[in-house]
Amino acid sequence: MFLKICYRSLLLAVLIAARTVAADKxxxxxxxxxxxxxxxxxxxxxxxxAKIRQLDNTPxxxxxxxxxxxxxxxxxxxxxxxxxxxxxxxxxxxxENAFTDPxxxxxxxxxxxxxxxxxxxxNLRFTNVRGELPGFFWDERxxxxxxxxxxxxxxxxxxxxxLPELEEKLRKLxxxxxxxxxxxxxxxxxxxxxxxxxxxxxxxxxxxxSRFDRAAVEADGDDYSMDFAAFTPEENLGKxxxxxxxxxxxxxxxxxxxVPPTFAMPKSFNIGLxxxxxxxxxxxxxxxxxxxxxxxxxGKFRAPSLRNIALTAPYMHDGRFETLEQVIQHYSSGVxxxxxxxxxxxxxxxxxxxxxxxxxxxxxxxxxxxxxxxxLTDDKFIHDPRFADPFVRLAD
Ligand code: HEC
Ligand code: HEC
Numbered sequence: 001m002f003l004k005i006c007y008r009s010l011l012l013a014v015l016i017a018a019r020t021v022a023a024d025k026x027x028x029x030x031x032x033x034x035x036x037x038x039x040x041x042x043x044x045x046x047x048x049x050a051k052i053r054q055l056d057n058t059p060x061x062x063x064x065x066x067x068x069x070x071x072x073x074x075x076x077x078x079x080x081x082x083x084x085x086x087x088x089x090x091x092x093x094x095x096e097n098a099f100t101d102p103x104x105x106x107x108x109x110x111x112x113x114x115x116x117x118x119x120x121x122x123n124l125r126f127t128n129v130r131g132e133l134p135g136f137f138w139d140e141r142x143x144x145x146x147x148x149x150x151x152x153x154x155x156x157x158x159x160x161x162x163l164p165e166l167e168e169k170l171r172k173l174x175x176x177x178x179x180x181x182x183x184x185x186x187x188x189x190x191x192x193x194x195x196x197x198x199x200x201x202x203x204x205x206x207x208x209x210s211r212f213d214r215a216a217v218e219a220d221g222d223d224y225s226m227d228f229a230a231f232t233p234e235e236n237l238g239k240x241x242x243x244x245x246x247x248x249x250x251x252x253x254x255x256x257x258x259v260p261p262t263f264a265m266p267k268s269f270n271i272g273l274x275x276x277x278x279x280x281x282x283x284x285x286x287x288x289x290x291x292x293x294x295x296x297x298x299g300k301f302r303a304p305s306l307r308n309i310a311l312t313a314p315y316m317h318d319g320r321f322e323t324l325e326q327v328i329q330h331y332s333s334g335v336x337x338x339x340x341x342x343x344x345x346x347x348x349x350x351x352x353x354x355x356x357x358x359x360x361x362x363x364x365x366x367x368x369x370x371x372x373x374x375x376l377t378d379d380k381f382i383h384d385p386r387f388a389d390p391f392v393r394l395a396d
Contacts, residue, residue, distance in 0.1 A: 029074045029390035036386040038069035038204035046216040046224070046260045047208050055126040055262070057134060057203075062146060062196045064125075064203050067182040067332040069386075072201025073146060074179060075194055077389045080169060081153055082109040083160035089152065090197070090389060092118045095382055098308035099205065104319035107203075108157040115279065117319035122307045125203035127266045129259075134266040138301045141282045145199040153375065163191040170194075204227055207307050207381040208261065215375070224260060231375065237365065238372025247301065252344050254331075254369075257303040263376065264305035267340040272335035272358070273316060281317060284338075292325040294340040310374045311382065324370045332361040 001057065034302050043052055058064060075081060076089045080351060092106035092114070093099040101118035108114065124145060127134040128361035132314045135143060152158040154258050160167075170176050170189045177187035216226035224243050227236045246251045257265050268282040268290060277283070282290065283298030290297055317322040321330065335345050335358035345358050361369070381387070 002090070010315050027078075027080070027173070027391065029077070030068065030392075031074070031390055035066045037072055038066050038200070038386060040204070040206060041065055043206075044208055044213050044217050045220070046213070050261050052126055052261065055128050057125060057128045057145065059144070059146070059175060062199060064200050065183065068200040069204045069244055071179040071183040071193075071197070072197035072204075072244040073387070074175070074390055075198050077391050080173065081159055081161065081166065084109050087159050092152075092158070093121055094352075094390075095384075095387055096224050098122055098207070098378075098382055099387075100312045101308050102313065104314050106158075108155070108158050110157075111374065112157040116317050119304060119312060120312045121205055121206070122207035122305060122378075123204055123262045125206065126262050127264070135302070138304075139285055140266075140268060140302055141285060145202055146195045149195040151201075153194075156198040156364045162355075166194070167191060177328070184387065195262065205381075205387055207378040208380040210307070210376050211379045213378075232371070234368045234371045235375055237377075238368035238370070241361075241365055241369055242372050246361060246365070254306075256344055257342070258306045262305055263307055263309075265303040268300035268302045268340055270294070270299040270301075270340040271331075272338050272341045272345055273320070273330070275336050278306070279318065293343060296340065299338055299340055306373060307376050308378055308381065310377050324373055325366070328361065328369050329365045332366065 008075065062068075076093075077115060079085050079088045079091070081088060086107040093100045095102060097120075099121035104117060105113040105115070106118045123134070127136075135141060136145060136148045137151075142151060150163065153161050154163065167189050176189050180189055180193055181187040183197055194379045211230070215230035216224060218230055219226055224239065228239070231239065241253065242258075243253050243255045245251045253273050255263075257267075258268060259265050277299040280298045282300040282302075283296055285297070287297065292302065294300075307316075309324065313322055313324075315324070321327050331345070335341065
């Protein structure tokens with residue numbers, strides 16, 4: 001205990017020293033004297049009831065700690081992780097947009113554009129659906145969050161660094177060794193530590209405090225089937241359509257693929273965006289078809305989380321839709337025939353996928369779905385100081 005206190009004061013002293021030394025450099029992070037708490041154990045009742053812990057992808061080799069997530073936060077916002085000090089993870093994952101980018105394609109360190117639309121980073125800790133292999137990115141190419149972290153850093157468009165160069169560079173920044181010491185018990189800056197810390201920070205980004213969650217807690221039902229007293233009749237209609245089913249091909253709901261309480265699914269589907277896909281998504285990777293009813297994985301992309309969806313426009317892997325109305329329009333009348341289109345959206349249901357129709361929705365139902373989607377916005381999440389930029393200089 002005594003050692004711990006000593007160590008804490010030492011860390012604080014070093015951090016303050018680092019800040020003073022670098023006072024005229026805007027590059028030293030401002031961290032609270034008493035660490036933020038990232039290890040949260042309390043989830044709303046309906047989230048616990050959904051057996052959220054079974055979905056937890058935290059590996060035994062990288063448990064979430066406050067010191068680890070604190071280091072991860074600094075790394076996430078540090079532009080010095082890129083080749084020319086211009087681009088941080090946060091450059092393309094903005095807190096005010098639930099950690100996605102309002103641009104259709106993001107801009108990398110040398111002004112090149114990414115190939116796909118950036119993704120929101122809420123609840124990435126909860127992806128382990130049994131029987132499905134979780135994979136990060138639109139095409140599931142990163143098997144773990146730890147592996148994911150090092151990919152944008154080394155990406156030729158995004159941050160353009162090599163790992164030995166990165167370690168060398170960060171070792172020279174006075175604020176890192178004490179943060180590594182606190183997180184992992186050694187001041188040594190390593191790529192492994194970087195990947196673990198940022199993965200911890202992302203696992204701490206949990207978003208279960210939207211109007212939907214508050215209304216669900218109040219309704220005290222675990223299956224979301226009852227009308228919520230706190231919802232308008234329109235929002236309740238939208239919820240019913242979303243969760244219980246929409247008339248049309250298979251009479252299933254959107255929740256079939258966007259499963260509450262995360263409103264995501266670690267699996268890829270072709271939702272008939274195009275006759276011919278320029279970007280084949282999962283199909284461009286050398287993996288067998290993920291479903292016995294489809295010949296290949298062409299045009300399949302991961303079903304993303306719809307948490308905070310009102311803040312994460314534009315939509316789809318290529319950011320083709322600017323509004324939620326356009327997305328719903330796609331599901332109701334824009335689904336293109338494709339051999340791989342998901343069964344739920346395939347009118348013929350006989351494998352002859354030439355006549356797809358999607359969901360049948362009246363105008364009022366389309367509006368209700370949009371109203372429901374807007375209840376998934378978590379204002380606390382986007383204003384949470386634990387996830388905010390530590391490099392921002394506070395006004396004197
Ligand atoms: C130049 C913009 C850019 C930068 C910098 C960037 N990202 Fe991303 N991020 C994206 C894009 C675009 C995607 C989607 C790419 C794809 O699927 O091919 C993405 C996807 C992700 C995902 C996948 C989310 C999911 O649901 O599967 C994670 C996690 C992520 N980024 C974290 C990070 C971290 C951590 C960093 C910093 C080490 C970072 N990103 C830096 C643009 C960026
Ligand atoms: C068969 C599975 C499936 C069903 C059913 C489904 N979706 Fe999706 N959804 C997906 C996939 C996969 C994507 C990503 C597709 C892409 O980008 O190519 C997606 C993307 C979205 C997006 C854009 C997300 C983003 O971050 O860009 C929204 C919004 C959305 N769906 C809403 C709905 C609604 C509302 C319904 C019901 C009317 C629905 N989905 C039904 C699989 C599904």
